[in-house]
Amino acid sequence: MKRTVRQYLLHFFFILLPVMTYGTERAWSSDLHTWTVEEIGVLRSLSIDSLPPLPKDPTNKYADNKKAAILGNIFFTDSRFSGNLKVSCATCHPANRNFADNLPLAHGMGTTNRRTMPLIGVAYNTWFFWDGRKDSAWSQALGPFESPVEHGFTRTRCAQIIIDHYKDDYEALFGPLPVFSKRDLPALAKPAIDEPVSLKAWITMPPDVKDAVNRIYANMGKAIAAFMRTIIPAPSRFDHYVRAIVEKDQKSAIKILSSDEVKGLRLFIGKAQCLNCHTGPLFTNGDFHNISIPQPADLPADQGRADGIAKVLADEFNCLSVYSDAPRSDCGELRFIDTDTDKYAGAFKTPTLRNVAERAPYMHAGQFSTLHEVLEFYKNLPPGQRSPELGHFDLNDREMHQLESFLRTLSGPLIFASD
């Protein structure tokens, strides 16, 4: 018998046994607000105080440029960038509602097949959209403009509007705009595989004109990304509670969260195993999981991440593209992307749980309209459909209520990062 096998198994025991017994022994201590050192470590890891400074975005050299952020904010709300002059990013991402629209499916020029995602701490994302088909905030921002059901617009028309209305602001940031003749910018042109007329108009444009249009379009995305980057969450009641616990200020702690909320927190980080995916200060691991949410019957089947992988690899604006400012060495996420489509079939990005109570409905196609329904779903999932990370079973009604109460403590204002 090889030693490695023996060691391997030893680990198996030493590690799993404490794991198995922990939950039951700790159970309900007499004092609800007394946490072990390990538990305090977990609470801290979820607290907003663990949110690191905004990570650099090497793909966007304007990411931290204040003027770019101001211009980006204007683009974000300008509905001239749409086929019916009525749709802007803010139509679906209104600032006063967590930048989400509270609809099961979003309405722009048409209706999307997925629910609008909140823009909370997007600067911390590795992948964008439910399926991660974009790898930067600026390349993400370019998607909605050309989607027929969102802005229903084209990049050539975006370029035209910038030339007509934003020339000075644009040039101050990005340098001189090229001079186009009217024929250079066919209004319909975009590389849309399922819109032959637009595709033909795009394909037949001279390569240098296409490149010039793409540069304007990419810069527009970079300005919008500089704006979106600044949207970050501010402390919620949960965060204030953790601060009090860390400072050993039990008296204040007791006033911040109710018993039910604290019991719910204990379930969240313990028995209900939510932490397996909803980790860190944004309550997401940023990864994709198939948690067997039923796809609504009137929508097409959705393979989620399994289809997103090829899309981001093929994306003309990804980290390795000529429009990205990142050197190849900064494109690790794309270069080493997990291409296992079986693993990611029907998998969607773990959403943040910050402000979750404020932005029903839930899931990638708005399948559930209340938090209660979400928790019932997790509870009733048949075992064969559970991934090993999903362990939310055996919760009684009282505990379900506590878990829900805890989720409601995660609401707080959204603020704009100041540097």
Added chain:
Amino acid sequence: MKLLFSAFLIVLMPFMVSADTDHSKFTQHYKESLFKITENGHFSVEMVLKEKVLQVGKNAINLILHDNKDRDVVGATLTVIPWMPDMGHGVSEQPVIEEKGGGLYKVKNVVISMSGRWELRITVARDATEDTTVFEFKDIKKGKGHHHAMSAPAAGDIDLSVTRLSHKKLFSVTYESLLDPLRINRIHSWKLTVKTADGQPVTGATVTVDGDMPEHGHGLPTQPEVTQEVGQGVYLVEGLKFSMPGWWVMDFHIQKNDQEDTVTFNIQPK
């Protein structure tokens, strides 16, 4: 008669260390394992799982195989079928089997779809020999649920050495993480120094990477690769990322000419 005797053996097994049948000799190597000898006496199968029970849901188990001369069984083809005898059905999900070397096989995705009486039917085939055994579980229940994030094992329980010998002791391998200390959710690189057992650098080897979280049966969120040899026998591994805090196992498969072997590191990113 032989059958009866095996049945007898199975009942006694937890209490005995070894037993002789004809010329064959089987030893239970792990007190904690469930132990069986296959129907025709060709192999012994030890099953190691949490608290000796399976739970409703997905399970991961470890199987250790020996032949009747007490040698590790390597390169065998295993089939593992979860079966509900009272219902006369199994499950549609296929267990995923991975050979770990030294007679150890890891079986993931063993799906138990409901509580009740279950069997795990295991067939071992090596060269021309094939044999079967059945492990019975009288009453599989729903799991209790466990913490993982707060369960970091006490230091010392787990071998976190940065230098380890490969399974067949062909190579001595050291890793150095360029992200130190190891943290979750950060893509980063390692340097892997590969030497022969007597300390000579191993240059020009083909090194492949795999990693997973044994308690959860899932792998890495990225596909790391060895991208270049940056020094004599020093390989750069790029694209490593760990998505959860806890115990991860990293396997590096090293091939140099006709020599190949795997080294395993335990790590605990926070």
